[in-house]
Amino acid sequence: MKVLIVHAHPEPKSFSSALKDLAVNELQKAGHEIVLSDLYAMKFNPVASSADFGKRVDPDYCVYALEQRNGVSSSTISADIQQELDKLLQCDLLVLNFPLFWFSTPAILKGWIDRVLVSGRVYGGKRFYDRGGLRGKRVLVSITLGGQQHMFAKNGVHGPLDDMLKHLLRGTLAYTGLAVLPPFVAWHVPYVTHDDRVAMLASWREHILSLNEQIPLSFPSLNDFDDLLHPLRDVE
Amino acid sequence: MKVLIVHAHPEPKSFSSALKDLAVNELQKAGHEIVLSDLYAMKFNPVASSADFGKRVDPDYCVYALEQRNGVSSSTISADIQQELDKLLQCDLLVLNFPLFWFSTPAILKGWIDRVLVSGRVYGGKRFYDRGGLRGKRVLVSITLGGQQHMFAKNGVHGPLDDMLKHLLRGTLAYTGLAVLPPFVAWHVPYVTHDDRVAMLASWREHILSLNEQIPLSFPSLNDFDDLLHPLRDVE
Numbered sequence: 216m217k218v219l220i221v222h223a224h225p226e227p228k229s230f231s232s233a234l235k236d237l238a239v240n241e242l243q244k245a246g247h248e249i250v251l252s253d254l255y256a257m258k259f260n261p262v263a264s265s266a267d268f269g270k271r272v273d274p275d276y277c278v279y280a281l282e283q284r285n286g287v288s289s290s291t292i293s294a295d296i297q298q299e300l301d302k303l304l305q306c307d308l309l310v311l312n313f314p315l316f317w318f319s320t321p322a323i324l325k326g327w328i329d330r331v332l333v334s335g336r337v338y339g340g341k342r343f344y345d346r347g348g349l350r351g352k353r354v355l356v357s358i359t360l361g362g363q364q365h366m367f368a369k370n371g372v373h374g375p376l377d378d379m380l381k382h383l384l385r386g387t388l389a390y391t392g393l394a395v396l397p398p399f400v401a402w403h404v405p406y407v408t409h410d411d412r413v414a415m416l417a418s419w420r421e422h423i424l425s426l427n428e429q430i431p432l433s434f435p436s437l438n439d440f441d442d443l444l445h446p447l448r449d450v451e
Numbered sequence: 452m453k454v455l456i457v458h459a460h461p462e463p464k465s466f467s468s469a470l471k472d473l474a475v476n477e478l479q480k481a482g483h484e485i486v487l488s489d490l491y492a493m494k495f496n497p498v499a500s501s502a503d504f505g506k507r508v509d510p511d512y513c514v515y516a517l518e519q520r521n522g523v524s525s526s527t528i529s530a531d532i533q534q535e536l537d538k539l540l541q542c543d544l545l546v547l548n549f550p551l552f553w554f555s556t557p558a559i560l561k562g563w564i565d566r567v568l569v570s571g572r573v574y575g576g577k578r579f580y581d582r583g584g585l586r587g588k589r590v591l592v593s594i595t596l597g598g599q600q601h602m603f604a605k606n607g608v609h610g611p612l613d614d615m616l617k618h619l620l621r622g623t624l625a626y627t628g629l630a631v632l633p634p635f636v637a638w639h640v641p642y643v644t645h646d647d648r649v650a651m652l653a654s655w656r657e658h659i660l661s662l663n664e665q666i667p668l669s670f671p672s673l674n675d676f677d678d679l680l681h682p683l684r685d686v687e
Contacts, residue, residue: 225500226513261497261558264461277462278641280597316565318622319555322497326558344608361516363680370682372580372671379618386554386615405514435608444599446606 216247219306223254223313223324230404230412231359234419235312238357241420250302254323260295261326267293284335292333299331308353308426309393314404315360318379328387337391345436347392354388355426356380356398357419364402376400377432385434394431399423452483455542459490459549459560466640466648467595470655471548474593477656486538490559496531497562503529520571528569535567544589544662545629550640551596554615564623573627581672583628590624591662592616592634593655600638612636613668621670630667635659 220238224231239249252259265277269291272281286292287300303309313324320328332338337348367376377384380398388395399422401415439447456474460467475485488495501513505527508517522528523536539545549560556564568574573584603612613620616634624631635658637651675683 225498225515228512255498255500261562262461262491263552263557263559264491276464279461316499317561317568317626318618319561321499322558322562322565323499325553325555325561326497329552329558332553366680372673372676372680372682373622374617378614379622381610382554382615382618386609390553437608440608444602444608446608 216242216307217250217305218242218247218308218310219250219252219302220310220312221252221254221324221327223311223321223327225255225321227256229314229359230401230415231312231314233412233416234357234359234399234401237416237419238310238312238423241423245424247308250306252299252302252327254327259323259327261323261329263326263329267296267330269293280334280339283333284339287333287335293330296330296333299327300333300336303331303349304336306352308355310355310357312357313359315358315362318373319383332387332391341437341442343390343392343437344434345392345438347390350392350394352393353396353426353431354393355396355423356384356388357401358398359401359404361403361405364400384432389432389434395434396426396429396431452478452543453486453541454478454483454544454546455486455488455538456546456548457488457490457560457563459547459557459563461491461557463492465550465595466637466651467548467550469648469652470593470595470635470637473652473655474546474548474659477659481660483544486542488535488538488563490563495559495563497559497565499562499565503532503566505529516570516575519569520575523569523571529566532566532569535563536569536572539567539585540572542588544591546591546593548593549595551594554609555619568623568627577673577678579626579628579673580670581628581674583626586628586630588629589632589662589667590629591632591659592620592624593637594634595637595640597639597641600636620668625668625670631670632662632665632667 220235222235239251243249263279268282268286270289272285311324313320342348366372369375373379384395399419441447456471458471475487479485499515504518504522506525508521549556578584602608605611609615620631635655677683
């Protein structure tokens with residue numbers, strides 16, 4: 216299996232970075248081929264702009280998605296995007312490993328999403344959800360956060376974490392056709408004991424070594440919608 | 452009223468930029484004081500990192516939120532953050548105006564959120580939701596997107612837009628104590644006619660001139676939770 220790990224934490228000695236290191240080591244030991252994009256170490260540019268395109272469809276007015284399609288098909292898209300896109304298209308499993316910043320990814324990883332998940336190859340027109348360009352691949356999200364698990368219970372102060380992450384799990388990852396594995400969440404990280412962290416590393420190890428037994432989350436199928444994306448029947 | 456408009460679109464001639472211009476003009480005409488942060492024009496740096504702090508609490512290990520608290524209280528936080536934070540703390544109304552990228556903000560705006568909504572002043576400890584550091588101020592989100600409104604119906608292919616935006620409306624804006632006004636959404640922008648766009652501009656004008664009649668969205672109150680943030684009673 217080819218695995219692309221995209222890691223985004225500003226502190227190389229963080230617990231999130233330890234999760235990344237453990238994933239690299241364990242997956243390598245299990246015989247998989249690992250490619251790592253450590254976005255902070257790479258000083259990845261997260262800002263989607265017209266500078267991403269060597270040759271513009273319209274030099275006077277930038278429709279970003281349109282320029283992405285042209286940039287990829289004419290191989291004139293920025294080299295840093297092309298490189299990440301190649302890694303993505305070659306992988307069987309994508310791992311996104313990051314600390315939760317404002318119930319989402321750090322901006323540097325949001326920018327990887329904005330720039331690398333290109334229109335044309337990854338999605339476009341009716342190619343989304345179970346018809347998305349990345350179908351056949353899987354994704355695993357691994358998050359560290361300060362909050363405690365009970366704060367994300369159904370009647371907790373924030374409600375379920377999966378609801379807070381709907382934009383990412385459904386609106387981004389499932390949208391591209393990826394099979395979204397159950398996320399791994401390390402709770403309350405800055406406040407727990409050393410022993411708790413050791414236990415979380417052990418459960419992360421177990422999580423990544425049992426990926427094949429895990430059932431991906433459920434998302435809509437375009438088969439349930441007509442050509443104008445009206446539902447074919449009422450959904451509860 | 453002092454209004455801070457944070458705008459984030461890569462194309463200065465975009466419809467999103469027209470919404471921004473209209474807001475600036477109409478609010479100025481109505482006698483309000485406008486401050487504009489046009490993040491692309493400013494080449495705003497969206498990457499939260501240890502470089503944001505002139506003087507570190509711990510030079511060997513960066514806990515970003517902790518360094519934010521220290522950086523603000525000792526006035527050693529990066530000048531670009533301090534400048535945006537001052538604008539934010541002085542405003543009565545914050546407007547976030549952007550195109551929807553992957554059911555969220557463009558990375559450059561996510562980075563404004565990551566870096567400017569500092570721990571200590573904006574949130575921290577039990578200071579969130581109705582006890583957040585920005586309570587007393589209001590926020591208006593204004594979004595352009597390619598999708599059509601029926602795709603975001605309750606039984607639509609993506610489900611309600613507010614659910615996709617939960618991380619932003621609740622997890623970010625309401626979290627800081629801001630009163631979140633009903634978002635303005637311009638649907639299907641790249642595909643509609645000139646007349647449709649003129650109509651959308653007119654309805655945006657109406658939206659911003661009737662802010663005082665609008666009822667903010669509802670979010671949890673910490674009064675309904677105990678000191679450990681367990682709910683005081685069952686919530687449906």
